């Protein structure tokens with residue numbers, strides 16, 4: 001792969017999409033206080049609406065005035081606010097429509113970077129629809145058909161359908177998560193459009209780090225140094241609400257690792273800024289059948305051996 005000339009002579013890129021699962025306001029303050037001090041500007045995923053009934057997860061939403069004010073403050077400080085479905089559980093189309101309208105009111109009417117919450121049946125092209133051919137069969141056997149025809153967001157006419165709204169509003173949607181810190185090495189064509197999933201404008205990949213333990217591993221010194229040497233880009237997939245803050249303090253190991261990373265000559269911009277930069281390097285990438293097969297197989301192989309998202 002040709003080395004990328006990052007902006008301002010930077011040697012590599014690093015950012016985060018933080019899914020809001022399990023995150024309280026006090027946890028958020030600790031984590032984002034650190035990121036802000038270190039000069040890392042990343043993407044904070046939010047739920048727009050409060051959960052109507054018993055949620056499957058805990059986590060603050062824009063439905064709480066104090067949380068909304070804090071999200072808006074983060075946005076002013078240069079963080080991107082990303083979208084993590086309407087709320088913590090499955091939403092019908094009218095709720096998704098309302099959530100997208102509210103999101104625009106709260107954060108401005110710009111194209112959205114999104115990561116889908118695992119437990120929302122309105123997800124688009126999700127579950128076994130992420131794969132084609134025999135790979136779908138292998139995936140269904142490995143997951144005991146738990147995600148077979150489960151997700152309805154791209155099924156026209158279904159009450160959960162919203163893929164048309166996704167096409168209008170969402171610019172970048174997360175798909176495969178890989179184990180290598182250098183996301184670009186796993187998915188050099190990102191952001192890419194897949195003609196098989198026409199209502200998603202662009203997909204992007206990420207590197208997993210789902211919780212504090214996985215993040216300690218991914219952000220290990222040797223991996224940081226390799227990311228830098230390869231001139232790559234990392235989009236960390238994580239939940240800052242999952243174990244990063246104990247007793248009001250940031251996990252020391254992750255704090256040190258992020259500090260070390262921040263002192264390198266890296267480009268630390270939010271996910272949309274990074275993806276738009278990559279997209280503008282040439283004409284938008286249209287995924288070929290061969291690329292799709294290779295990407296799916298790489299992800300499936302990693303999923304079967306290490307259980308990535």
Ligand SMILES: [Zn+2]
Pocket residue numbers: 019020021084116117118
């Ligand atoms: Zn989630």
